[in-house]
Amino acid sequence: MAETRGGSSANLSDGNEVIERIRKGDQSVISAIYRQLRPEFLSWAAVRFRVDQDKIVDVFQESVIIFYRNVAKGKLTELNISVKTYLFAIGKNLLLKTIRDEKVQLDIDELPAETFKDWELEKVYEESHRKQLLSNALDALGPPCKQIILMFYYREFSMEAIQEQLEYRSEAVARTQKKRCMQYLREVLNTKDKKQ
Template sequence: MSEQQLLLLLKKSDKDALKMIYLEHRNPFVNFARKFNVSDEDILDVYQDAIIVFQEKVIQGKLDNLTCSLQTFLFGIGKYMLFEKARKNNKKVTDFPLENEAYNYKEMSDSFIQETPNEFQLLLQKGFAELGKKCKEVLTLFYYRGFTIDEITEELNYKDKNVVKSQKSRCLKQLKEMIKS
């Protein structure tokens, strides 16, 4: 089922669609969020809150022009919610931009909704489309699905994690060069 079909079902308050989205993105979100040194319990709480915000935005029709994937949107909401949770607990989280500023995650999530992609997004899409199959797999698993280097090593049957690190580095360099040219 496509993301667009899921959004249409979710807009009609379809519980199965919500459950499908929840389960599909939970583990990648947990893997992604572990980078921020937050407990797994807090990560799951934030993920559930992000799902609620996501559902509200779909029902309100605010995601009709979503220009990123559902996962990117959920991760964006969740990232700022994690930051807020860490800030409230007086924990310093260095991986977040502008760590001293408070975020309104509902407003921040609106930044993912645009009529048309900006110039950089178009260049990124074009460059990604020109990458080889292996590069696409590694970058998609790492950035889109939230896999760790060890999980990618296992998923793609690489010799060891150093091979994956090198592959990822080469692919990013290649993508950056494509964008610059």
């Protein structure tokens, strides 16, 4: 079996060969995976996710560890895709979870400060009178806007996850739609407030 340390590359397109090598105790294949895929993962993730470089490095390392453990524990016994595809899928899920958990650069800062001067979404939802007011306003917006606002602000989905779930053409289209929906929501709430 060829060593990867001497400069030759491991064949990472054959997932089953890589799994077999790991199961036989060939540690060099993990080093090869790390060395060969790390630069591409870092640049790919930096373009797709608004997460700092250190976090991306951590996620890549964790992805490699998860892959290794899945093979070592017998959870992953066959792989009909490349190791790169498998690792990038793990990394994508970890990054999306990171964005949800840490609320990385939420787009709420795109809205003018006065948007939340009179009402803040979380506070409104906690107050029974305002909760009903907001619920009625969301219903008045209709399904697309209601879904986007609830997914983003309450379920803490990333814009990428919203784009995929609601099948928008791109993340930019989803972002534009969210801004429009927030504008409509402000108008509906302001109208209802004036009537009170």
